[in-house]
Amino acid sequence: MKEKLYKAAISLAVIFIAATQSYAEISVSGNLETRNQSGIHEGDVYRNYLKADIELGENINNTVVKVLLRAEDDSLRPEKDTTTRNYLSSDYDGPQRIYLREGYLSHDIYFDSVIDSINIKMGRIIYTWGNADEQKPVDILNPQDYSNLYFTPIQERKIGVFSGSASIFFTENFFLEGVVIPEFKSSEIASEVFVPEEIRQLRTNAIYNLQAPVEPDKNNKKNSYGARLGLTLFDIDMHLNYFYGYDRLPVNKFQFTTTSSLIVTPEYKQIQMIGFDFQRALFWGITLRGEGAYYTKGKYFYYSDKSPAGNLLLSPIGQDLAKGGTGSIEKDYGEYTVGFDDQDFIFDDLYLNLQFNQKVIVKHEETLAQEKYINHILWNVKYFMVNKKYCISTKGAYNIKDKSLYGNGEFLVKPADNLELMLGLWIMEGKEDTDIGQFDHNDMVYIAGKLTF
Amino acid sequence: MKKFCYLILALLFTGTLYAQDNMTGEEIAQKARHSNRSPKGVVVKANIIMKNMISGKTETRNAVVITVDNNGLAKGLFRFTNSSYSGTTMLTLERKGQDNLQYLYLPSVGSPRQIEGSDKEKNFVDTDFSNEDLGGSKVEDYTYKRLADQKIGGKDCYVLERYPKSKSSKFSKHVVILEKDSLIPISVQFYGKSGRIIKSMKSSDIRNIGSNIHVPFYVEVTDLENKTQTLLKVNQAVEKPVNQGYFNRNRMNMKWAEE
Numbered sequence: 001m002k003e004k005l006y007k008a009a010i011s012l013a014v015i016f017i018a019a020t021q022s023y024a025e026i027s028v029s030g031n032l033e034t035r036n037q038s039g040i041h042e043g044d045v046y047r048n049y050l051k052a053d054i055e056l057g058e059n060i061n062n063t064v065v066k067v068l069l070r071a072e073d074d075s076l077r078p079e080k081d082t083t084t085r086n087y088l089s090s091d092y093d094g095p096q097r098i099y100l101r102e103g104y105l106s107h108d109i110y111f112d113s114v115i116d117s118i119n120i121k122m123g124r125i126i127y128t129w130g131n132a133d134e135q136k137p138v139d140i141l142n143p144q145d146y147s148n149l150y151f152t153p154i155q156e157r158k159i160g161v162f163s164g165s166a167s168i169f170f171t172e173n174f175f176l177e178g179v180v181i182p183e184f185k186s187s188e189i190a191s192e193v194f195v196p197e198e199i200r201q202l203r204t205n206a207i208y209n210l211q212a213p214v215e216p217d218k219n220n221k222k223n224s225y226g227a228r229l230g231l232t233l234f235d236i237d238m239h240l241n242y243f244y245g246y247d248r249l250p251v252n253k254f255q256f257t258t259t260s261s262l263i264v265t266p267e268y269k270q271i272q273m274i275g276f277d278f279q280r281a282l283f284w285g286i287t288l289r290g291e292g293a294y295y296t297k298g299k300y301f302y303y304s305d306k307s308p309a310g311n312l313l314l315s316p317i318g319q320d321l322a323k324g325g326t327g328s329i330e331k332d333y334g335e336y337t338v339g340f341d342d343q344d345f346i347f348d349d350l351y352l353n354l355q356f357n358q359k360v361i362v363k364h365e366e367t368l369a370q371e372k373y374i375n376h377i378l379w380n381v382k383y384f385m386v387n388k389k390y391c392i393s394t395k396g397a398y399n400i401k402d403k404s405l406y407g408n409g410e411f412l413v414k415p416a417d418n419l420e421l422m423l424g425l426w427i428m429e430g431k432e433d434t435d436i437g438q439f440d441h442n443d444m445v446y447i448a449g450k451l452t453f
Numbered sequence: 454m455k456k457f458c459y460l461i462l463a464l465l466f467t468g469t470l471y472a473q474d475n476m477t478g479e480e481i482a483q484k485a486r487h488s489n490r491s492p493k494g495v496v497v498k499a500n501i502i503m504k505n506m507i508s509g510k511t512e513t514r515n516a517v518v519i520t521v522d523n524n525g526l527a528k529g530l531f532r533f534t535n536s537s538y539s540g541t542t543m544l545t546l547e548r549k550g551q552d553n554l555q556y557l558y559l560p561s562v563g564s565p566r567q568i569e570g571s572d573k574e575k576n577f578v579d580t581d582f583s584n585e586d587l588g589g590s591k592v593e594d595y596t597y598k599r600l601a602d603q604k605i606g607g608k609d610c611y612v613l614e615r616y617p618k619s620k621s622s623k624f625s626k627h628v629v630i631l632e633k634d635s636l637i638p639i640s641v642q643f644y645g646k647s648g649r650i651i652k653s654m655k656s657s658d659i660r661n662i663g664s665n666i667h668v669p670f671y672v673e674v675t676d677l678e679n680k681t682q683t684l685l686k687v688n689q690a691v692e693k694p695v696n697q698g699y700f701n702r703n704r705m706n707m708k709w710a711e712e
Contacts, residue, residue, distance in 0.1 A: 059712060060710075110698055155561055232554075417512035452539060
């Protein structure tokens with residue numbers, strides 16, 4: 001594996017040198033990031049992470065070429081081994097990998113009319129839809145790498161998806177975008193440390209017989225589609241969003257067997273989402289932002305495995321399976337995030353961002369494992385000092401119902417304009433049976449550095 | 454960022470119309486606002502140098518500025534193209550009878566953020582430019598008093614005092630010197646409430662780059678309280694047709710051919 005990494009590093013170096021020496025007109029930029037995450041309670045090393053992003057760009061008249069290569073050596077990710085199923089990904093590479101994170105050709109045609117310009121883009125593209133932060137219901141076009149859970153920001157988690165897009169810009173206040181994604185690429189869950197209990201059970205509990213995921217349309221028979229309409233009205237920036245295509249996370253399909261075990265087959269479903277997002281600057285530096293998504297297809301929710309006698313057969317999921325069901329039911333589903341931020345809250349250079357996120361299962365049934373509502377309060381507070389050379393910050397989320405939370409505190413220093421050093425910690429609090437509380441024992445400190453070139 | 458963008462807009466869109474000598478201070482300011490605007494577009498590439506005047510430490514970044522005049526209303530884009538701020542982009546849309554609409558795009562966020570316009574005196578990122586310094590405010594935000602003309606460096610200049618109408622302003626007045634030929638402000642002194650100068654801006658090396666479009670190739674802003682300085686050194690400035698589609702918040706994340 002190391003040999004593979006070295007080869008890849010040499011390839012990158014060759015590309016870099018070629019780009020800088022042979023083709024002076026090609027722009028080269030990027031960053032190198034290194035990070036160590038260690039547990040507070042046991043002192044375990046959770047993660048040694050080294051990442052290099054190299055971006056190559058060239059402009060030829062109205063055509064822009066962008067190539068973003070990422071090389072990663074991440075000890076958090078398990079070795080590639082199909083027998084253990086300790087990762088979930090349509091094309092898993094193991095701890096070390098080099099891949100094309102984003103790469104596209106973008107061409108502009110511009111007019112002197114009511115249409116300002118048309119942009120056509122094709123390649124591996126990272127999209128950003130919506131106006132909220134971190135919990136973004138409409139931002140679902142790209143697969144994500146969840147190996148480090150929510151400790152990696154959403155923009156960094158995204159993986160480019162092969163697609164084509166056409167955008168029509170009518171003045172600065174109105175635009176239309178259409179996206180076709182003729183590729184399926186799943187999100188990645190591949191962690192040696194942050195393994196959700198549900199996945200741990202599927203892998204280790206003898207009652208489950210976990211099958212390989214059923215991946216859709218290897219032959220590209222079914223595209224995914226997205227469309228977006230942007231409008232500014234009364235200073236409110238808003239978008240209508242639509243997506244019909246594959247969910248990046250699977251639904252587990254359960255089946256009884258004659259040997260009293262359960263066959264579990266992850267399946268990727270097609271979903272239909274209608275979304276809306278907005279932002280509006282108000283007063284005193286405050287900006288209101290939000291986004292919401294409503295799913296009319298493809299969202300499945302598991303039946304509960306709880307029964308008074310502890311007998312799985314008598315539980316709602318057992319009864320559903322006995323009737324020939326798959327252990328889950330499709331429901332309409334809604335999610336929204338709304339909040340505000342202020343660049344100079346109370347005093348100069350104090351940034352405050354508060355958001356409320358709610359997930360709702362429409363026509364919820366008491367027999368489902370998931371509650372009808374899941375409510376989170378999210379915060380992000382930063383204080384910049386000495387002309388933004390130093391920053392202390394905190395961010396995280398609090399689940400109102402089960403009173404669990406994850407939170408981060410960080411101290412950042414910029415010794416140079418292109419160098420950032422970070423020291424921080426993450427804490428997780430909550431009962432063991434909650435989404436966040438299951439990682440209560442994984443409180444950790446981290447030290448990191450990022451050099452931009 | 455918005456302050457800086459305003460500066461660029463102010464510097465690039467101040468006038469070449471020859472003011473008449475009987476004009477009031479406000480009329481001169483209005484003339485300056487409507488001059489040096491290109492309906493085709495202006496592309497400026499510059500180095501931004503941040504200097505700590507006590508330690509002598511400097512940091513240099515590259516930036517690209519694109520501006521265009523659309524039926525008398527300015528649109529401006531500013532982007533850092535290197536350092537940890539690389540890709541950080543500011544879009545300013547001038548509007549008639551309303552505050553300008555502004556968006557800040559940070560690559561780490563991924564989508565543009567609408568910016569509230571009340572923080573006109575705040576510094577942009579870690580530079581010494583503020584909204585007011587950089588022309589982010591409207592002509593109507595001040596009252597004006599015209600002082601006696603001066604000759605500076607052999608050039609005839611207008612001298613104006615302007616007083617912020619906002620009572621919350623940290624400045625008591627600005628003294629602005631505009632070159633008569635180009636209507637580019639070559640000096641602005643900012644007086645604090647104490648009556649002392651707390652900030653200054655100077656511009657020089659003013660060149661005509663096209664159809665009466667004047668651009669100062671050197672701008673220097675000094676914060677006398679914090680002992681810091683920000684220098685803008687223009688490497689290249691051209692008048693050329695630019696893609697009007699750039700000035701849309703939904704494409705602030707895209708690369709420009711002009712980069």
